[in-house]
Amino acid sequence: MNPRHQRTLVTAALPYANGPIHLGHLAGAYLPADIYCRYQRLAGRDLVFVCGSDEHGVPILLKARKEGVDPQQVVDRYHAMIEKAFAAFGMSFDYYGRTTDPLHRETSQEFFRTLADKDCFVLKTESQLYDPKAGIFLADRFIRGTCPGCAYEEAYGDQCEKCGRSLSPADLLRPRSALSDAVPELRETTHWYLPLGRFQDKLSAWVGDKKDWKPNVLGQVKSWLADGLNDRAVTRDLPWGVPVPADVARKAGVDAEGKVLYVWFDAPIGYISATRRWAEAQGDPELWKDYWCSEDSKLVHFIGKDNIVFHCLIFPAMLMAHGGFVLPDNVPANEFLNLEGDKLSTSRGWAVWLHEYLEDMPADYLRYALATTLPEGRDTDFSWKDYQARVNNELADTLGNLANRTLTFAKRYFEGRVPPLENPSEADRALLAGLDGLPERVGELLETYKMREALSEIMGLAREGNRYFNEQKPWVTRKEDRRTCGNTIHAALQLVASLSVLLDPFIPFSCASLRGMLGFEGLRNSALREDEEARIHWADAGRPLLEEGAVLGKPEILFHKVEDSYVEAQLKKLEATRQDSAEGSGENAGGDDGEEDIPEFAPLIGFEDFQKLDLRVGKILEADRVKKSKKLIRCLVDLGREKRQILAGVAEFLDPEDLIDQQVIVVANLAPRKMLGLESQGMILMAEGPDGRLSPLRADAAPGSVVR
RNA sequence: GGCGGGGUAGCUCAGUUGGUGAGAGCGCAGGAUUCAUAACCCUGAGGUCGACGGUUCAAGUCCGUCCCCCGCUACCA
Numbered sequence: 155m156n157p158r159h160q161r162t163l164v165t166a167a168l169p170y171a172n173g174p175i176h177l178g179h180l181a182g183a184y185l186p187a188d189i190y191c192r193y194q195r196l197a198g199r200d201l202v203f204v205c206g207s208d209e210h211g212v213p214i215l216l217k218a219r220k221e222g223v224d225p226q227q228v229v230d231r232y233h234a235m236i237e238k239a240f241a242a243f244g245m246s247f248d249y250y251g252r253t254t255d256p257l258h259r260e261t262s263q264e265f266f267r268t269l270a271d272k273d274c275f276v277l278k279t280e281s282q283l284y285d286p287k288a289g290i291f292l293a294d295r296f297i298r299g300t301c302p303g304c305a306y307e308e309a310y311g312d313q314c315e316k317c318g319r320s321l322s323p324a325d326l327l328r329p330r331s332a333l334s335d336a337v338p339e340l341r342e343t344t345h346w347y348l349p350l351g352r353f354q355d356k357l358s359a360w361v362g363d364k365k366d367w368k369p370n371v372l373g374q375v376k377s378w379l380a381d382g383l384n385d386r387a388v389t390r391d392l393p394w395g396v397p398v399p400a401d402v403a404r405k406a407g408v409d410a411e412g413k414v415l416y417v418w419f420d421a422p423i424g425y426i427s428a429t430r431r432w433a434e435a436q437g438d439p440e441l442w443k444d445y446w447c448s449e450d451s452k453l454v455h456f457i458g459k460d461n462i463v464f465h466c467l468i469f470p471a472m473l474m475a476h477g478g479f480v481l482p483d484n485v486p487a488n489e490f491l492n493l494e495g496d497k498l499s500t501s502r503g504w505a506v507w508l509h510e511y512l513e514d515m516p517a518d519y520l521r522y523a524l525a526t527t528l529p530e531g532r533d534t535d536f537s538w539k540d541y542q543a544r545v546n547n548e549l550a551d552t553l554g555n556l557a558n559r560t561l562t563f564a565k566r567y568f569e570g571r572v573p574p575l576e577n578p579s580e581a582d583r584a585l586l587a588g589l590d591g592l593p594e595r596v597g598e599l600l601e602t603y604k605m606r607e608a609l610s611e612i613m614g615l616a617r618e619g620n621r622y623f624n625e626q627k628p629w630v631t632r633k634e635d636r637r638t639c640g641n642t643i644h645a646a647l648q649l650v651a652s653l654s655v656l657l658d659p660f661i662p663f664s665c666a667s668l669r670g671m672l673g674f675e676g677l678r679n680s681a682l683r684e685d686e687e688a689r690i691h692w693a694d695a696g697r698p699l700l701e702e703g704a705v706l707g708k709p710e711i712l713f714h715k716v717e718d719s720y721v722e723a724q725l726k727k728l729e730a731t732r733q734d735s736a737e738g739s740g741e742n743a744g745g746d747d748g749e750e751d752i753p754e755f756a757p758l759i760g761f762e763d764f765q766k767l768d769l770r771v772g773k774i775l776e777a778d779r780v781k782k783s784k785k786l787i788r789c790l791v792d793l794g795r796e797k798r799q800i801l802a803g804v805a806e807f808l809d810p811e812d813l814i815d816q817q818v819i820v821v822a823n824l825a826p827r828k829m830l831g832l833e834s835q836g837m838i839l840m841a842e843g844p845d846g847r848l849s850p851l852r853a854d855a856a857p858g859s860v861v862r
Numbered sequence: 863g864g865c866g867g868g869g870u871a872g873c874u875c876a877g878u879u880g881g882u883g884a885g886a887g888c889g890c891a892g893g894a895u896u897c898a899u900a901a902c903c904c905u906g907a908g909g910u911c912g913a914c915g916g917u918u919c920a921a922g923u924c925c926g927u928c929c930c931c932c933g934c935u936a937c938c939a
Contacts, residue, residue, distance in 0.1 A: 803938025
């Protein structure tokens with residue numbers, strides 16, 4: 155820990171309150187953050203750990219509308235669910251807030267007002283789609299319509315969830331408002347933008363100093379900086395969010411009606427408002443400033459890699475613009491966790507939900523298994539088989555068994571007390587000496603966000619304990635040399651006690667119960683910021699913690715083996731969701747997000763609508779890949795009367811050879827469109843298989859024939 | 863195509879600023895042991911460190927080219 159830092163504020167990414175927490179979230183941000191914080195508290199550091207639910211934004215509004223409820227009801231539900239699951243998982247937040255908290259609204263508005271007063275924004279007026287029926291402007295995601303690519307009729311204005319294709323609202327066929335079904339019209343609207351370019355130099359200089367940031371984080375950040383930063387809109391026309399302060403709008407000559415802060419603007423301010431709430435709860439409402447506004451305070455953001463740009467550039471720019479706040483000392487972003495070799499996908503159900511897991515297994519098993527495979531440097535894989543192996547081989551066999559064999563031995567042959575250490579042997583002294591320095595070494599690893607290595611270092615100690623136990627053979631010395639036997643058990647108990655401290659940040663529940671078995675009291679509570687009763691700290695794990703003659707508790711099995719049946723059941727459960735989603739059609743052979751059911755049928759159209767289409771049989775004469783394009787194939791198609799150049803976005807699925815000489819069906823009266831400098835004069839119809847494969851519709855008739 | 867991150871034992875992954883024989887856990891094969899959750903402990907087999915060039919006395923580690931995987935991004939009429 156840098157001596158200039160007197161206190162630490164740790165944040166974990168605000169989970170979005172439109173769904174439950176899954177393994178990817180835990181591995182990405184929450185578990186490493188919690189390990190870090192528990193360690194810091196054990197070490198006696200002044201630390202505050204905040205988090206909270208991110209409850210604004212379009213997806214929540216849409217979900218609410220879909221369910222026919224108020225958005226508040228949606229976030230109430232998920233907020234409660236997330237908070238409960240986090241608590242059961244052992245997340246030791248000092249405060250878990252939410253962005254619908256009135257104090258958050260106030261904090262965000264103050265922040266916005268300060269930036270406006272300092273003239274940090276620019277105003278831009280542009281034409282956007284407006285819902286005349288609901289009387290509000292519509293964000294891109296608020297336009298629904300039929301996807302021109304796959305005919306999915308619930309496509310968003312920015313992207314089709316069905317085929318993954320990115321869209322703009324103008325692309326949609328039959329666009330309609332997601333709120334009222336009204337046909338949107340263009341109107342002008344004004345928004346506040348944060349001109350990030352103004353902060354480019356300051357950000358570059360600031361990031362340039364960050365030698366200790368992880369390579370994956372620095373790489374991304376520098377790449378963004380090199381590209382140059384653009385203006386970012388910080389407000390939206392939405393009925394759900396933190397309202398743009400009326401006074402600020404008035405001053406700017408803008409009607410604030412229906413305008414809110416863009417969710418990415420208010421969300422990170424949630425870290426601040428949560429700290430304020432925490433300070434209130436401490437009975438000192440100004441206390442939060444010690445952590446946010448004092449140069450000797452260290453700010454650390456734990457996030458997943460998808461959040462890097464916000465936490466390393468945009469939020470810091472906001473803080474710079476505001477002034478008076480500390481900037482993050484580090485942003486130890488993790489990579490992604492895969493599941494059974496495939497990437498997680500909420501919409502495909504390829505995930506393990508925390509609240510479901512906790513229904514049948516202990517939090518610590520998952521904490522341990524995840525901690526050994528955190529994606530610290532690159533994407534990693536979680537598999538149930540690996541989970542089982544970690545729990546059985548390491549927690550149960552190595553650690554649990556060490557504790558158990560030591561404790562039961564002491565109970566049976568030493569009246570359940572800590573035997574004295576008398577004339578210790580070289581081996582006894584070596585074992586105890588081996589503890590010395592370990593807290594510091596592990597602490598250094600944790601300070602530098604190497605949770606996995608720290609854990610593996612500690613487990614090495616458990617292995618050493620087993621080795622020592624074997625070599626000393628107390629079951630032999632018990633009969634011939636009781637003093638030596640007592641020394642062995644004494645030293646082994648001390649080692650187990652130290653383990654119960656060192657492992658506490660990782661598996662706090664088990665360590666607490668282990669300490670119960672050891673009759674070991676007085677350790678700081680790793681989940682509590684202050685613990686007046688506690689006299690034992692992290693560093694004390696380097697010395698013997700148990701008194702000679704102290705009474706031990708009742709030994710119990712600390713970790714139970716995970717049965718094969720459990721693993722099989724979990725795999726089966728996952729496999730079922732994969733089956734479900736594979737049955738539909740769906741684009742994306744790569745298996746991206748996206749609901750993969752068979753699309754619903756589009757609304758009825760009249761015959762006259764159908765007649766507008768001019769479908770013809772065409773013969774593909776030439777086909778070749780458009781260079782510099784991943785998706786486009788250029789075709790020359792004979793339509794009888796004339797030959798047309800048509801571009802088809804199928805290069806990911808088909809080779810030009812698959813198309814040449816094929817007789818296909820062409821939309822002949824589609825307006826021409828230029829792509830990559832080439833004009834496409836029609837569209838070749840394709841059928842899409844369940845795995846995303848495309849195959850052209852063949853027609854056995856002369857080129858130019860009318861299709862009806 | 864552009865940008866970023868990766869490609870190291872059968873599997874999951876470590877490998878700081880280039881330097882003693884390339885590691886851990888699991889799995890596998892032997893052995894030892896019985897205090898303990900059929901647990902523990904020891905030994906061993908197993909790797910052209912993605913490919914090819916280059917710099918260097920010395921490269922998994924630096925440079926160049928290429929191949930493959932992941933993420934973001936651009937054209938899916």
